[in-house]
Amino acid sequence: MDLIEQTCRQSGFFALCESTLRSDPRSSNANLEGLAKIPVEIVIDKANATLNFIVDLFKNVSDPVLYRSYGTCIDSYGASVERLLPEAIAALGSKDYATSRHDAATVATNVNACDEQFSEKTPFSDRNRLVHDLSLMSAGIIELLG
Numbered sequence: 001m002d003l004i005e006q007t008c009r010q011s012g013f014f015a016l017c018e019s020t021l022r023s024d025p026r027s028s029n030a031n032l033e034g035l036a037k038i039p040v041e042i043v044i045d046k047a048n049a050t051l052n053f054i055v056d057l058f059k060n061v062s063d064p065v066l067y068r069s070y071g072t073c074i075d076s077y078g079a080s081v082e083r084l085l086p087e088a089i090a091a092l093g094s095k096d097y098a099t100s101r102h103d104a105a106t107v108a109t110n111v112n113a114c115d116e117q118f119s120e121k122t123p124f125s126d127r128n129r130l131v132h133d134l135s136l137m138s139a140g141i142i143e144l145l146g
Helices: 003-009 014-022 025-029 032-058 064-093 097-115 125-143
Strands: none
Touching: 003 014, 003 032, 014 032, 014 125, 025 032, 032 064, 032 097, 032 125, 064 097, 064 125, 097 125
């Protein structure tokens, strides 16, 4: 069993972890800290893309309830992209694993806050699920560091 498999078995999201890490060429020579950083960087990309997608949809919203709901999602993703994920990367680099893990896990909480605004599936529900799961997976890998 290689380091990726060992790590992914403990991440809480084995299949997602395996596919995410094995598809990134940096992981083949990475140590555990490197394997922890890769999914956080991927979450940054996915969260930013989701934020931009929601902003584009928001431009066409006229219903006041939907307007507030989309606004909550924009705020949640904005905090994740602008503050939490960069802090998670910085904390990982300085070996402050507790802060890094907390920030990555908080991104999943922010995604839940967005999801809770809607009673039905949205055009970005699948994106939310991916960002949520990648965030928790990242937190799980970071937790292995200590």
